Amino acid sequence: MELSNTQRAEVLVHALPYIQKYNNKIIVVKYGGNAMINEDLKRAVMRDIVLLSLIGIRVVLVHGGGPEITEMLGKIGKKSEFVGGLRVTDAETVDIVQMVLAGKINKSLVNLLQNIGGKAIGLCGTDGHLIEAKQLKPELGYVGEITNIHVEPILDVLEKGYIPVISTIGCDCEGNIYNINADTAAARIAGMLKAESLISMTDISGILRDKDDPSSLISQINVSEAPQLMREGIISGGMIPKVECCIEAIRRGVHKVFIIDGRVPHSILIEILTDEGIGTMFVGGDNYGGY
Numbered sequence: 001m002e003l004s005n006t007q008r009a010e011v012l013v014h015a016l017p018y019i020q021k022y023n024n025k026i027i028v029v030k031y032g033g034n035a036m037i038n039e040d041l042k043r044a045v046m047r048d049i050v051l052l053s054l055i056g057i058r059v060v061l062v063h064g065g066g067p068e069i070t071e072m073l074g075k076i077g078k079k080s081e082f083v084g085g086l087r088v089t090d091a092e093t094v095d096i097v098q099m100v101l102a103g104k105i106n107k108s109l110v111n112l113l114q115n116i117g118g119k120a121i122g123l124c125g126t127d128g129h130l131i132e133a134k135q136l137k138p139e140l141g142y143v144g145e146i147t148n149i150h151v152e153p154i155l156d157v158l159e160k161g162y163i164p165v166i167s168t169i170g171c172d173c174e175g176n177i178y179n180i181n182a183d184t185a186a187a188r189i190a191g192m193l194k195a196e197s198l199i200s201m202t203d204i205s206g207i208l209r210d211k212d213d214p215s216s217l218i219s220q221i222n223v224s225e226a227p228q229l230m231r232e233g234i235i236s237g238g239m240i241p242k243v244e245c246c247i248e249a250i251r252r253g254v255h256k257v258f259i260i261d262g263r264v265p266h267s268i269l270i271e272i273l274t275d276e277g278i279g280t281m282f283v284g285g286d287n288y289g290g291y
Contacts (some may be wrong), residue, residue, distance in 0.1 A: 030186035035262030064182030133170030144178025191252025201262030206280030
């Protein structure tokens with residue numbers, strides 16, 4: 001549908017209060033899933049991030065890359081093994097993880113952002129010891145548990161007007177490299193930055209009261225309600241760790257956390273710049289009751 005010039009102007013006026021609200025605030029976007037694999041969706045997401053940056057919102061992009069890691073491991077004849085949803089990462093695998101995340105994916109996203117008209121700089125968890133980690137469990141190998149986040153490199157990049165694009169590998173003081181869960185890293189980074197919002201892009205529309213009924217979307221959840229929703233099975237399976245990361249971010253000072261469907265074009269803009277939203281918003285007690 002082609003919009004008239006008047007309609008275009010009305011769209012911009014409608015977005016103005018949200019632009020003012022988020023101006024100069026930090027938003028952390030955790031990016032992964034199908035929105036990362038589909039090239040048209042990827043370009044649309046990057047265009048949205050550039051737009052937010054150009055209107056004065058300080059966007060930090062944290063990305064995963066599980067499917068690409070699995071694909072690369074397959075090319076060298078290495079089968080992926082998972083325990084509790086985490087990839088078993090031996091010495092050979094962590095080299096591949098670093099190559100794919102900090103190399104191929106990170107630099108391709110930086111390149112795409114710049115080609116669209118943004119300014120971006122790629123960072124990984126070893127840069128400035130941004131993500132310090134230790135071994136999570138011996139049986140998982142080089143899978144890391146975050147011990148500290150140093151946000152100075154991120155703030156330096158933001159201060160210069162660039163979009164930081166962060167790949168989630170960690171390191172320790174002995175030089176070991178660790179594979180870090182991207183949801184966990186995004187939550188910790190958002191907390192340390194005291195971000196206004198954390199947006200987690202997933203492959204579902206949000207938290208559904210009935211998993212088979214898209215119209216049963218729960219638009220807002222107080223973090224105090226989450227344990228009961230887990231007990232009822234409404235939050236279950238792979239959503240449990242994602243929701244736990246949302247709760248962690250809120251408890252570390254992030255004002256609002258959103259789980260949105262990254263497969264929907266412009267889902268970030270719909271969530272940030274409209275009063276309707278598109279996914280599930282998590283808030284703490286003080287923010288309960290609305291956008």
